[in-house]
Amino acid sequence: MMVQDKSLIKGLALNDIAVKGGKYVANWRAYKPEIDYEKCVACGLCISYCPEAAINQTDDKMPKIDYRFCKGCGICANECPQKAITMIQEDES
Amino acid sequence: MTQEFDVMPGNKAVAHGVRLARVEVVPVFPITPQTTIIEYISDFVADGKLDAEYIHSEGEHSCMAMAVGASMTGARTFTATCSQGLAYMHEVVAQATNYRTPLVMAIANRTLGWYWSLGPDYSDIMPEMNLGWLVNFVETNQECLDMTLMNYKIAEDYRVLLPTMMSLDGFYLSYSQERVYLPEIEMVDDWLPPYKAPYPVDPTVSKAWPSAMIPPALHTTYRKLHEDVMNDAKKVIAEVDKSYGEVFGRSYGGMVEKYRCEDADSLIVTMGSMTTAARRAVDKLRSEGEKIGLLKLRFMRPFPNEEIIELAEQVESIGVVDRVMMHGTGGGMAFQDIKGVLYNTEIKVPVQNFVTGLGGEDIPIDDLYVMGKKILKNKGRKLINEVEFVAHEFQAAAPPVEYEGDSCMHPGSDGCAGCGASIIARTLLDTLGENTVVINPPNCSGVNYGGVVKVPWVLGNFAAGAAYMTGVYRALRKKGKADKVYVTSYAGDGGTVDIGLQSISGAAERGESIIWLCYDNEAYMNTGIQRSGSTPLFSATSTTPVGSEWKGKPQRRKNMLMIMAAHRIPYIATASLSYLPDFKRKIKKAAEVTRAGEGLAYLHVHQPCTTGWYFDPAKTVEIGRLAVQSGAWPIMEIDHGVPKINVKPRELKPVKEYLAPQRRFRHVTDEQLEIIQGYINNDWDSYLRLEKDGKLPWY
Numbered sequence: 001m002m003v004q005d006k007s008l009i010k011g012l013a014l015n016d017i018a019v020k021g022g023k024y025v026a027n028w029r030a031y032k033p034e035i036d037y038e039k040c041v042a043c044g045l046c047i048s049y050c051p052e053a054a055i056n057q058t059d060d061k062m063p064k065i066d067y068r069f070c071k072g073c074g075i076c077a078n079e080c081p082q083k084a085i086t087m088i089q090e091d092e093s
Numbered sequence: 094m095t096q097e098f099d100v101m102p103g104n105k106a107v108a109h110g111v112r113l114a115r116v117e118v119v120p121v122f123p124i125t126p127q128t129t130i131i132e133y134i135s136d137f138v139a140d141g142k143l144d145a146e147y148i149h150s151e152g153e154h155s156c157m158a159m160a161v162g163a164s165m166t167g168a169r170t171f172t173a174t175c176s177q178g179l180a181y182m183h184e185v186v187a188q189a190t191n192y193r194t195p196l197v198m199a200i201a202n203r204t205l206g207w208y209w210s211l212g213p214d215y216s217d218i219m220p221e222m223n224l225g226w227l228v229n230f231v232e233t234n235q236e237c238l239d240m241t242l243m244n245y246k247i248a249e250d251y252r253v254l255l256p257t258m259m260s261l262d263g264f265y266l267s268y269s270q271e272r273v274y275l276p277e278i279e280m281v282d283d284w285l286p287p288y289k290a291p292y293p294v295d296p297t298v299s300k301a302w303p304s305a306m307i308p309p310a311l312h313t314t315y316r317k318l319h320e321d322v323m324n325d326a327k328k329v330i331a332e333v334d335k336s337y338g339e340v341f342g343r344s345y346g347g348m349v350e351k352y353r354c355e356d357a358d359s360l361i362v363t364m365g366s367m368t369t370a371a372r373r374a375v376d377k378l379r380s381e382g383e384k385i386g387l388l389k390l391r392f393m394r395p396f397p398n399e400e401i402i403e404l405a406e407q408v409e410s411i412g413v414v415d416r417v418m419m420h421g422t423g424g425g426m427a428f429q430d431i432k433g434v435l436y437n438t439e440i441k442v443p444v445q446n447f448v449t450g451l452g453g454e455d456i457p458i459d460d461l462y463v464m465g466k467k468i469l470k471n472k473g474r475k476l477i478n479e480v481e482f483v484a485h486e487f488q489a490a491a492p493p494v495e496y497e498g499d500s501c502m503h504p505g506s507d508g509c510a511g512c513g514a515s516i517i518a519r520t521l522l523d524t525l526g527e528n529t530v531v532i533n534p535p536n537c538s539g540v541n542y543g544g545v546v547k548v549p550w551v552l553g554n555f556a557a558g559a560a561y562m563t564g565v566y567r568a569l570r571k572k573g574k575a576d577k578v579y580v581t582s583y584a585g586d587g588g589t590v591d592i593g594l595q596s597i598s599g600a601a602e603r604g605e606s607i608i609w610l611c612y613d614n615e616a617y618m619n620t621g622i623q624r625s626g627s628t629p630l631f632s633a634t635s636t637t638p639v640g641s642e643w644k645g646k647p648q649r650r651k652n653m654l655m656i657m658a659a660h661r662i663p664y665i666a667t668a669s670l671s672y673l674p675d676f677k678r679k680i681k682k683a684a685e686v687t688r689a690g691e692g693l694a695y696l697h698v699h700q701p702c703t704t705g706w707y708f709d710p711a712k713t714v715e716i717g718r719l720a721v722q723s724g725a726w727p728i729m730e731i732d733h734g735v736p737k738i739n740v741k742p743r744e745l746k747p748v749k750e751y752l753a754p755q756r757r758f759r760h761v762t763d764e765q766l767e768i769i770q771g772y773i774n775n776d777w778d779s780y781l782r783l784e785k786d787g788k789l790p791w792y
Contacts, residue, residue, distance in 0.1 A: 013208065015549070015550070017546070017547050017548065017549065020493050020503055020544070020545065020547075021492075021493025021494050021495050021496060021503060022493060022494045022495075022496045022503045022504040022505040022545075023491075023493070023494065023503070023504070023505030023506060023507070023545065024491060024494050024505060025505045025506070028510060048516075048520075048673050049516060049673075049714055050516075051506075051508065051510075051511060051512045051513065051515040051516050051713075052504055052505055052506065052515070053498065053500045053502050053503070053504040053505075053515075053519060054504050054505070056497065056498050066496060066497075066498075066504060068494055068496070068504075068505070069494075069496070069504035069505040071510035071511075072510060073510035073511035073512075073703075073710040073711060073713075074511070074709075074710060074711030075511055075710070075711055075713055075714055077711065078711040078712060078714070078715060079714050079715075087711075
């Protein structure tokens, strides 16, 4: 009889895509991007270009940075056609 | 005698050994944690400190074949690898023996997958142990240098004339700094004369050369002769060790080193870098009045039978620490060998095995002390537990952070700040959707993003990405799901244009309906920026450094677009992370042709790399744009044979604007710049002409 009971499999390490969340990387950051919503036209470029997927679109189409996932690379500020994002040095403390 | 010393990692000590031995041919291929050996050697060659043929191979199988070819033609040859690379060499490693090539290969040990780890254990070298090579293990960085020199003297002795593997533990030796004394090169010259092959494959010198073929009836005879040679090598090893000591002031005991064994009644057996910790454990037990000694196995092939029997007669208990598991035998490598040596003797001594340090985990002094205690307790007792696995508690990393968002990639990763590869991966997966299988030949994205995607991301082997995909695709097709799941690669330029090319070519020719995606950062970034077949002309990399003799990579990159077009596949495109709408359209097109079962779709995406190209991370997208606008990276597609340039600037920007912000090009002279600009103009004109002519005639 061939046994095919999953609970009897020994020593199998699994990748399970169902159980993961994001990775906290805020402590990498030396400069912090800040969006000036007066200037932002919600073009979405910063969302597309953020290497960390740390920028999301909110209900009013505006980008919102989740700073827990931002390494402060500055691509969003560099690419913003409205110059609406400024990189501000993190507090040393 | 005074000798200069420097503080350096083990890999640099090996490289100095290669320099001092005046090695003539050095074929290389990068793999962590070996790579810095070949980088240090490239620095020596680039600066004229070593006059050697340095060969950038396209994969380890070729690398080893180059080494064998060079050695059998009479050149003193060196190469280095480890882990997956050594496994990929395997076939040629066996061949090196019968051609009697006294080449020296450094193995900066790393675990062989499964399971993958960058840290060292001997699972990589274990499958190579019995192929007729001499195999030795070193403990310190000084020993790395000394053994590199000694190994040539042993291997090139006509009584031996065999290839030699020198194993240094990755990280613990390869990257750790220690004091290393450097002998004068003139002294080395006197001690180690140039290699003179007895039968080189050179018709101007010899009409005979070592044969790969003998009749089956002679196999047993010749294998017996080889075993005699291995045995004779023991004498040569002892001689060379003694002579090295006389000339350079350091010797290591030859086949083994005994530490505090004089009056020992118990013995702990180790090899490699763990030995240093074991010495301290033995010291501690000795200070408590225990009579325990240490045996360091320096050579594993040939195996030190005599030395082991001699000590086994003296002691009442032996413990063997193994950093490898020989699955199916119940124990480790040195353990099985030592038991085998003792079986047909009168000696009845318990031999216990400790299997530990797998995957590169540290083997601390405290553990070795406890092992020592257990060995002492075994005196005069029947063993209860022959093999003990010494594992440690797993310290889990920080738990995943909850967030809002619906991308196919989770936010946050281990990638460099400003990494372009993640922009490409996210665009790809968000466009293809969740019913996608990613096959990932090893690269930095696998390390950084493989764990943060919401689709199956399967680590393949470097040379076989497209073959893994073929297997997955054919299984899906057999089960009637070829139109429900996309199979795509996420491969780097090394895994595409170099080591992976044969596999891609096969899949393309067979018409497998899969998507090959190459993210091209123009070097082996995962192992630390070594030159690939996609590195552009004159770019400095860690294996094409700029020195007095070298001025960056001297060759132009491969034109993969045309290589793929020669396969007449339905869809081929280049893209850039700086032109995402164009890239998304191309992903959709690739999805369309593969879903229709038309064959392979090939996407080659340019990825400026802040770390490897040396520019401000904020400029990733900007640099990518400059590459396209200067014509350095033309964005094109070949749709069912019809070429089209998708982004056509009214006028190409001077390439200087693209190169200037990148430090990898900072050495470029006006003359070199002119050459680069010339090639770009020429390529651009060629593409315009192709576009004008319409469908490629061979489609």
